[in-house]
Every structure is written in structure tokens, then in C-alpha cells.
Amino acid sequence: MTDHQDVSLDWMSTDQENLRPPTDLRPEIPHPARMYDYYLGGKDNFPADREAAEKVLALGPLVRISAQANRAFLQRAVRELASEHGIRQFLDIGTGIPTAGNTHEIAQQVHPDAKVAYLDNDPIVLVHSRALLAAAGTGNATVVQADLRDPAAILDDPDVRKVIDFDQPVGLLLFAVLHFIDDSDDPKGIVRTLLDALPSGSFLAVSHATGDFSAPDQAAKGPAVYRAASAQLTMRSREQVLGFFDGLELLEPGVVTAPNWRPDEAPQATDAETAIWAGVARKP
Template sequence: MTQSRQWMRAGEDDVRPPTDLRTDIPHPARMYDYFIGGKDNFAADREAAEQALAISPEFRTGALANRGFLQRAVRHVAGQGVRQFLDIGTGIPTAGSTHQIAGEVTSDVRVAYLDNDPIVLVHGRALLEGAGQGTATVIHADLREPAAILANPEVREVLDFDQPIALMLVAILHFLKDDEDPIGIVRQLVDALPAGSRLVLSHATGDFATREQVERARTLYSGSAAALTPRSREQVTTFFEGLELEEPGLVTAPLWRPDAPAQPGDDRAPAWAGVGVKR
């Protein structure tokens, strides 16, 4: 594995995004960007996001909670000595992304960002133009193809699979349908990681919503670039089978090692979150 490469973009032979980014169709990554106050979204995304907020303001609450969880989890994992991150379905990068947060803990950071969306690739590569410490890359890949991810030469160049890796699956698995075998995908990825690795995972839930709200949310996202499949706490727990959940276990995202005292409603945030250790 090359040790000297610093922050970099994907190679010239990588799959390049098409020129037509279909800004007329709402995209979950751009809707998420709108929810957390970003500017990388278009009219169709904002309209769909406002429709989601009309169903429940928890869409914004959940997005912000997910973002906070990612940052706290990365800081925690890096503080435990993990220096490598496989961040799949990273979404549109904003301030406080994985490499930036981990870089606050140590300069020896290696990050492979993976996404199958051209919008994300464009913004991710732009983000990595800036100066930084460590090594990172943005790669075109699909979570539905775990074997291809694990065999990807650029992933292997950045990450050393003989050393612990934090597998980041934050707010991504709810965009996989049950018949796409999300549990099998997670297990295949985790099985390839060495002892001491972590699974950092958050997942949308309808546990605290009405049946009507869940169905309206499903219908709304069915008109976007990716369908939505919220899952219960019991279902999300299954992703951690074979791993040791770190304290405080699987909790709503705001309650995972919070930086501030809990606020009213934190225990009903629409996302479960946890970090599992591979022993």
C-alpha cells in the first residue's frame, strides 16, 4: 500500500459522473443537504424536502442527529486508535466530514469515501482539493456490490486490511430494500475486516411515527432517486450480530455519547445509532 500519497482525488481511470445530473428529480443526498442547512441542492430537492417536513419536522431533526452522531462516533473511534475509515454512502460532503473530524484527533488518517452518486463524487473530489493531513480518496462504488468494494484496488491502496478499519454506514442502509439483502451486505463487509475494527451505523426508523407518517414518507421517497425503508430497533440490532456493541448500545442518534445534556424528544429521534467492535 502506498504510504506517501496525501489528500487526493479518484484516479483518471475511475468512473466519471455524467454531465446530466438530473437536477429535476429530487435526490436523497441533496434533500439531506437541505435538511442540515447546506447549499448543494436544487429546486426539486427543496420542494421534496419541504413536503417531507410537512409530514414531520423529524426529517430535519433526524438528519441533524445523524450528522452529530457521525462526528461523535468518528472522534470516539479515532481516539481509540483506529486510523482507517471506509465511509460508504457518504453523501454530499459538508463541514465536519469523516476525514476532518478524524484529523482533529490524529494526522495519521486514511479515508476511503465511496458513493454511487455522481453529485456526491463531484462534491467529494472538490472537497479533497484542499490541503490536509493523511490520505483519502473518493471512489465510485455501490453498497449493493460489497465484493467489488472489497476488491477495489483504490480502496486497497488507501486502506490496510491487516489493521483495524471503521466501516461507516451512516444513514445509508435505509435506502436498501429488504430484497437487496442489506444484512448479508453488512456481514460480508464486516467479515473482511480485521479484529479491532468498528461498525459505525445509523438507520432511519418509524418506531416513533404513526403508520400514516411512515407510509407518506415511503411514498414521497419513491418519487426520488432512492426508495426509503425505515426499520425498527429490533431490525437494526440485527446488523450488529457477531459484534460487541459499545456503550451506550443501540440508542436514538442524539443519545449516543452526547456532548451536551439530553433535550426533550431526543429519546424519540427517528434514527437508531450504534458502534460495534469486532473482537
């Protein structure tokens, strides 16, 4: 039994009936959320996740740099939306395994009553996220198992609606998740369905892996590793990422590499080292 399974079993000993975890963690299949956890130095991953992640890291250290830059962008974007635009509720889809500086922690530093609905399709993410929220006594956040490819189900989910008031502005967060949606699943249509349900004054924040800074043969190597995982990786160009913001008002500086979106200090990583586009926009 791994340390990761021990964590889940400890959590399952809780007597809070409403926090019953999913049972099928599918540890034998690499999952992007657990691979991402490994890139960030976390421990909530299984041997299959680590093996797949190491294959990606063997292509170069940039994946880890990109993951760290993405996490920092999330924190800056949430802080910006809460402090400068008054957003008090967030729909965080594809949240990944909890680590320091989660969405509710950042938002509630600004607005203690800020609400967050976390959604992910990986059972182990739900196990650890629910444990984190229960331990912190956070009543304004919930964790829901859901798949971004079914946006209507997300919008109709009763647990989501207990936390999110769709008559008030919402921060829709899609960090490092759209690149796991294949073109055949119509990612732009998914984003549009979610945005159509949100009122004026809501915001969309997106980060997305790209091959814009790599030679075509090199850019194809990362997605090749993910073919054995539970979700495929689809790199997209800046123009394609811009398409997710159609009809919205982009905040300055527009769609840029993650470290260059309103940085707290001068970025250390280059565009090529980061290779992830990032942007935030307002729904008029």
C-alpha cells in the same frame, strides 16, 4: 444554470486529470444525498431535490432535527473510534455531500495520518467531495463512486485499496444509508460481507431511520415521498437495526436514538423527534 451547477463547472476547470468528475448528475430525479444536504441547510441540491425534501418537511420539522442529530452522531462516533480505540482508517459508505465536520477532518484531528475512503453512488457527491479534498490538499483520503448494494465491488476497488489496508482494523461507517437498501437487496447480508473482509478489532457504526415512534399511517408518509427519488426509504425497528450488529460487541450505551449515543451535552431532542437509531460495535 443554477448555483449548484456553477459549483460543479468551476470544479471541472481543474487541470488535475485524475479528478475528472462524472458527467450525469441526473438533476431531474430527487436524490437522497442532495435532499439530506437540503435538510442540513446546504446549497448543493437541485429543484427536484428541494421539492421532494419540502414534501417530507411538510409532514413535520422532525426530518431536519433527525439529519442534524445524525451528523452530530457521526462526529462523536468517529472521534470515539479514533481517540479511544486507535482506529486510523475509515470506510465511509453513503457519505453524502460534504459539510462541516467530515470524517477525515474529525479523524485527522486525532491522528493526522488517518485515512478515509469515501464512497457514494451520487455523481454530485463525488464532484464536491473530490473538490473539497483537492482544495484541502488531503492525501490520505479518496472518493469513489460505488453502490452499497455491491459490497464485493467496494472491497475489490483499487482506489479503496490504495487507502484502506484490510489487514489492519477499519472503522466501517454506515450512517443514514442502510435505510435506502430494500429488504429484497439483503441489507444484513451486505453488512456481513463487508464485516467479513475486516480484521478483528474493526468497528461498525450505523445510524438508521425508524418508524418506532410514529403511528403506522404517519410512518408510511415519509417513505412514500422517496418513491419518486433514486432510492427508496425503508424504515426499520430497533430490533431490526440490532440485527446489523449480530456477532459484534456493542459499545455502551448500545443501540439508542442518535442524540443519546455518548452525547457531549444533555440531548435537547426527544426520541420521537429524532427517530433515528444509532450504535457502534467492535468485531471480536
